[in-house]
Amino acid sequence: MSSTDAYAAHKRVLVDCDPAIGVRNRDLDDGLALLLLLASPVELEGLTINFGNVATDVGVSVAQDLLQRVGSSIPIVGGATSRHDLGVSNPAVDFLIDSVRAAPGEISLLALAPLTNVATAMTLDRTFAGNLREIVIMGGSFGFKPFKWVGEFNFHLDGAAAARVISEPVPKTLITMDVCSQAVVRQAQLDRVRTHTSEFATYLGDAIEPWLSLNRRVFRRAKGFFPWDGVAAAYLLDPSLFDSNAVAIDVQSSGLRSGRLGISDRGTTINAPTRLDADRFMTLFMDALISYC
Secondary structure, three states: OOHHHHHHOOOEEEEEEOOOOOOOOOOOHHHHHHHHHHOOOOEEEEEEEOOOOOOHHHHHHHHHHHHHHOOOOOOEEEOOOOHHHOOOOOHHHHHHHHHHHHOOOOEEEEEOOOOHHHHHHHHHOOOHHHHOOEEEEEOOOOOOOOHHHHOOHHHHHOHHHHHHHHHOOOOEEEEOHHHHOOOOEOHHHHHHHHOOOOHHHHHHHHHHHHHHHHHHHOOOOOOOEOOHHHHHHHHHHOHHHEOOOEEEEEEOOOOOOOOOEEEOOOOEEEEOOOOEOHHHHHHHHHHHHHOOO
């Protein structure tokens, strides 16, 4: 067993996400993150779906399709449909609360979407945050332009939820755009998938190729695309891929710059890594994806 496998073995994980893999012109990073987790020794105990990359009902369908393709039957529960659902109970929030309440101190929560579901669980059950083992969040930007000014996508879509979650005194790690962008999925990775001829390899290659092309043409990222959520998922599997960086931050909760991070002595201290061992990450990431092919 590798050191990564030994660390991840028996870790109980819930994922709140907004999957869109296979949806035209939508980021596939949630789907790739889920594949990474499903190929690992963690005990993935359920997915809750939030609005974000796609509408919530579309995200549920995408997650169902992906899990069916890999033979997984873990629960998938739909939740918030907009930031206006903050503080309002829904099936995903109930699932999060019930799961964590049943296993205090045991559940690691990976948050890959706007934080409406997670913040609502914290609001409706005051023991929820304290009963988590940890929370790992993909969101925010300190220096990745232009999002250091206007707020990264997940945080911007519900700044109030982001501010609520960040302020909770629970062990938390924030995987920002800055650290995620140190890993790049390139043509070489697509070519590696395309060397396989299985039905899943075709599905995966057909999902990667248009997103790779779109990033080159529209976002001017000549090298490829950043696997944002996959990097955050990797933290749960092997935190030694990252440095540790304790920093006190706050989050702008509303307005045009909703979700913007600020460094403040009055903020909440979190772990926000600044460096990723990109080579080790890409080996872990691609070996997981190829294992399905």
